[in-house]
Amino acid sequence: xxKVTQAQTEISVVEKEDVTLDCxxxxxxxxxxLFWYKQPPSGELVFLIRRNSFDEQNEISGRYSWNFQKSTSxxxxxxxxSQVVDSAVYFCALRIQNRDDKIIFGxxxxxxxxx
Amino acid sequence: xxxxxxxxxxxxxxxxxxxxxRCSPRSGDLSVYWYQQSLDQGLQxxxxxxxxxxRAKGNILERFSAQQFPDLHSELNLSSLELGDSALYFCASSxxxxxxxxxxxxxxxxxxxx
Numbered sequence: 583x584x585k586v587t588q589a590q591t592e593i594s595v596v597e598k599e600d601v602t603l604d605c606x607x608x609x610x611x612x613x614x615x616l617f618w619y620k621q622p623p624s625g626e627l628v629f630l631i632r633r634n635s636f637d638e639q640n641e642i643s644g645r646y647s648w649n650f651q652k653s654t655s656x657x658x659x660x661x662x663x664s665q666v667v668d669s670a671v672y673f674c675a676l677r678i679q680n681r682d683d684k685i686i687f688g689x690x691x692x693x694x695x696x697x
Numbered sequence: 698x699x700x701x702x703x704x705x706x707x708x709x710x711x712x713x714x715x716x717x718x719r720c721s722p723r724s725g726d727l728s729v730y731w732y733q734q735s736l737d738q739g740l741q742x743x744x745x746x747x748x749x750x751x752r753a754k755g756n757i758l759e760r761f762s763a764q765q766f767p768d769l770h771s772e773l774n775l776s777s778l779e780l781g782d783s784a785l786y787f788c789a790s791s792x793x794x795x796x797x798x799x800x801x802x803x804x805x806x807x808x809x810x811x
Contacts, residue, residue, distance in 0.1 A: 615796055625804065627787060627789075634797060685730075689739045690739065
């Protein structure tokens with residue numbers, strides 16, 4: 583069975599602190615894709631990153647970075663020098679190349695950045 | 698702005714009623730996906746259409762149906778509504794049907810069933 587676990591339901595940090603959001607996934611398939619989405623208070627889902635299972639390179643985009651480790655089935659997301667605008671719910675998602683083609687979302691982590 | 702549009706933004710209706718949610722994908726995208734987001738179930742995939750044909754089905758109830766029209770816009774029909782159907786319904790689109798495609802989400806339709 584496929585599953586995405588975001589164990590941190592809610593996190594609060596003070597502005598300018600670094601914060602890491604954890605994502606652990608389960609699948610027996612070898613070809614899959616991992617995603618992170620941001621859902622700000624306005625409600626829309628904003629795409630942040632896609633990573634395929636054959637590319638374990640870490641990625642950095644401005645203050646955002648992602649650490650993909652197949653050995654621990656984790657795809658963690660770090661925000662450096664957090665800002666109030668980073669306050670949102672963040673979802674990790676998994677999509678596997680099989681008949682279903684569906685995307686499986688974690689329950690999300692609600693991040694509060696305190697001024 | 699993802700380029701995916703959804704109407705209406707809000708919908709309030711009563712139990713037993715039927716509603717239609719509409720989605721227009723990004724220009725050039727052939728796949729449309731529907732999701733339901735509720736507090737207890739989280740984000741649940743409902744159904745995917747690719748170029749007018751049903752491609753994948755998720756946890757979609759029999760009271761719900763969808764279709765994608767020749768102009769690629771899609772509609773999600775919810776009938777015999779129950780209180781538990783109150784949720785945020787998202788549409789997403791992607792270029793193709795491939796698993797590697799990134800899905801871009803619309804702003805959602807908030808459905809309240811009273």
